[in-house]
Amino acid sequence: MNLLLFLQIPGTDISSDSIPSVKEDLSQLKTLSFDELINRLTNNMVEFAIHLTIAIIVFYVGRFIINKIYAVVATILLRRKVDRSLSSFVLSLIKIVLLFILIVTVIGILGIETSSFIAIFASAGVAVGMALSGTLQNFAGGVLILLLKPYKVGDYIEMQGYSGTVKEIQIFSTIICTADNKSIIIPNGALSTGTINNYSREDYRRVDWTVAISYGDDVDKAREVILQMFADDTRIVRQYIDDDRIQRLEAAEVTAPAEDTPGNTAEAKDNRGWIKRLFSKKRKPKSKLEEWKESHDRIILSLQSRTDCSPKVFVSELADSSVNLSCRAWTRSEYYWGVFFDINERIYKELPSYGISFPFPQMDVHVTGQS
Secondary structure (H helix, E strand, O other): OOHHHOOOOOOOOOOOOOOOOHHHHHHHHHOOOHHHHHHHHHHHHHHHHHHHHHHHHHHHHHHHHHHHHHHHHHHHHHHOOOOHHHHHHHHHHHHHHHHHHHHHHHHHHOOOOOHHHHHHHHHHHHHHHHHOHHHHHHHHHHHHHHHHOOOOOOOEEEEOOEEEEEEEEOOOEEEEEOOOOOEEEEEHHHHHHOOEEEOOOOOEEEEEEEEEEOOOOOHHHHHHHHHHHHHHOOOEOOOOHHHHHHHHHHHHHHHOOOOOOOOOOHHHHHHHHHHHHHHOOOOOOOOHHHHHHHHHHHHHHHHHHOOOOOOEEEEEEEOOOOEEEEEEEEEEHHHHHHHHHHHHHHHHHHHHHHOOOOOOOOOOOOOOOOO
């Protein structure tokens, strides 16, 4: 440390650009008397003690503010139901950045030059960023996936040539479990910019079958039999998805046990709701963006729900050795494979009993005799 840190000679510049040498400092100190030396030393030590006290106060006040900011951000992330991995990373990043700013501020209050520290950290950040460019790309992809949520844990998705159930979404990669119980780890960088087929995003899906019947068979009879199979299956939507959704909700409410215990009547619930509304804080009015989003979602849902989704059977192709019937029906996503396999089996077992046969590839060879 420079000797003039506590013993500043009037008119002496002790900036980083013009710091006197040790010999010059000693020569200037020799010109001072003992009383002047003690007075100047005492004054500068008092000044340094004041700066140290201010730095300590700023440090503890800054830590208090950082903890408050940390708690507020944690509460916001919890209410927004942000993924746990992203929440922990964001909270750690905020705390580290704020602590770094606080430490630099405290060092500046003590009179130590901070530009060199900032330059060192900046150059180190550039070097680390260049060395970990691929990892940072996966990190950015993970943040986008956790924020935009194109899929969530439990969804059945297809991406990067793999398909399976999402087991875990991490900051740098996504883990999926295939149908044969293999764990596939896929980097998030490619997922955030690639195509993802999410089979679980919608609650209803269309099931397709292709049934090949022989030429000469009655197409109308085959259509009637297959449509009757669809009508017998209660998992298949009759016409509108919205109606089917309402019916299933009503059926679930009917089968749910009613709770008529004392203190849990409708009147008591209304009273508790009135008291809660009386003492609860007013909710903030919804923003224009939230209202627009809800309105847009309702419009999209109504358009999808009122589309005619009744089962259909029609001739799709006149193939070389068969007439191909395309059969379509809608069902809930969780019933998809059950409906697909059950109707497949019924088609194979029941259609032949109505005179409908399934052709197979064949070749007719005609042999002509030579005279």
